[in-house]
Ligand SMILES: Nc1ncnc2c1ncn2[C@@H]1O[C@H](COP(=O)(O)OP(=O)(O)OP(=O)(O)O)[C@@H](O)[C@H]1O
């Protein structure tokens with residue numbers, strides 16, 4: 181069990197990990213007077229599933245936006261695989277292996293499900309201007325991409341929607357499509373913003389297995405989720421955010437019992453001294 | 459009546475329709491496939507038109523040598539417009555393109571530039587090479603089109619023009635069925651989705667702006683060659699808006715859209731013009747003069763066309779050939 185890698189990691193905010201894939205330092209983003217994100221230090225261990233939890237408005241989505249280049253912090257530095265990601269545009273972040281999904285889905289309504297999926301594949305000869313007009317130059321690659329896409333659609337129970345427009349999918353199906361499409365990029369790290377919101381319980385279970393499968397493929401998963409059952413079931417490590425700051429870190433069982441976390445969720449004044457937890 | 463119809467037929471396939479068709483093919487790349495709000499297609503056409511006329515008049519170039527000039531000049535214009543705006547929200551491109559097109563038009567109209575651009579009169583005698591290149595089977599003949607006679611020069615320019623329409627339509631078709639076109643369509647719908655999947659959205663938008671701009675440039679080139687005159691009056695803002703009307707009429711984001719749209723549009727324009735002229739000329743069937751007379755019927759034509767387009771947008775927003783199913787999913 182990969183939880184072992186956390187054996188020597190102390191359960192304190194900003195704790196150091198043995199082999200971090202993502203390291204963020206004093207990342208701060210404010211909107212006018214409101215400090216949405218103020219992360220002192222956080223590390224995400226490679227090839228694990230890390231959950232990012234916190235009450236509404238804690239700054240989780242904003243933190244995702246910052247890490248993936250969709251928003252710029254006021255101050256702060258962060259590295260992915262040891263390479264600085266400051267000022268790196270979203271598409272470059274994706275190409276470096278950091279792919280995210282959106283809380284408000286961005287499945288493309290006027291494209292079919294399979295076209296949505298194909299769009300996710302990287303390094304397509306057919307996406308370059310000079311090769312695009314000549315179908316024989318990209319036909320084989322397109323076929324291989326389609327095959328991969330169909331396999332993923334099947335796993336996400338979307339294969340029957342293959343040729344429907346994205347706009348005809350239900351809310352939950354859009355979530356699934358977006359997640360499947362992100363996997364078409366074959367990212368090293370997948371960042372999912374509330375992947376299970378609106379997904380029915382039966383499918384949820386199979387998706388959980390699928391997320392676990394991502395780890396077995398060697399990927400790193402960072403996901404935002406409000407559903408604590410899911411967090412308990414698949415997360416190796418949990419990072420808790422409240423009012424922009426990391427207030428606790430630890431394995432799921434530890435975090436659920438942490439007083440600061442309970443306070444944050446219950447809305448108590450959370451500036452309590454975290455102290456040393458047993 | 460057959461006079462009216464043959465006028466309409468000529469309007470549908472004549473040089474002006476071809477020029478607008480090319481401009482519409484370019485605009486369709488911008489607006490139809492990529493979602494770029496280019497309100498300065500008249501500017502691209504102007505650049506293309508003057509790129510042909512100016513080197514011939516000022517430096518005695520062969521007109522054929524100006525083909526690369528059309529490509530380079532329209533590309534440079536696209537880069538100048540795109541670099542500062544394509545990273546911003548889409549409205550900025552709209553503002554900058556409409557302003558740039560007007561600035562260019564006023565610039566070439568400047569009396570101080572009379573020697574270079576011909577000012578408001580424009581440039582005339584630059585089409586000798588085209589005249590001399592008329593192939594033997596056409597030379598000296600007039601081609602009858604029903605009750606209308608087309609001169610050898612006009613026919614030759616029409617042939618060149620339709621060749622360009624076919625060429626660019628094939629290019630656009632080949633590009634838009636490819637994964638490259640798929641990226642453009644994803645950008646049209648949601649740039650951030652495309653970015654999150656590793657697509658360099660700025661580069662794609664820039665390429666689209668250049669490609670559509672160059673095609674629009676050739677539209678301007680055909681227009682000035684067909685009219686044997688390059689003058690600012692041909693490239694007023696209405697050029698852009700008529701081009702939009704053509705794109706919408708034919709079907710946004712469809713390869714045949716601009717062709718069908720341009721032909722229908724110019725057919726209707728010419729026929730209504732011809733009919734209204736007939737009905738206000740003082741003989742035969744006449745419209746009551748309190749509705750219109752021979753001095754103002756051409757304004758009424760535009761009112762009729764405008765009303766027709768408004769009805770089209772209301773009752774058939776996908777255009778004549780657009781896909782209703784696809785249109786049903788509102789994106790914004
Ligand atoms: N573009 C913006 N402009 C102004 N304020 C913003 C903006 N984006 C986020 N905020 C504010 O930043 C704070 C954090 O928002 P964020 O969306 O990151 O929360 P979250 O943790 O993802 O919450 P949820 O669980 O509800 O999705 C909120 O108070 C929000 O109002």
Ligand SMILES: [Mg+2]
Pocket residue numbers: 240241242283
């Ligand atoms: Mg959120």
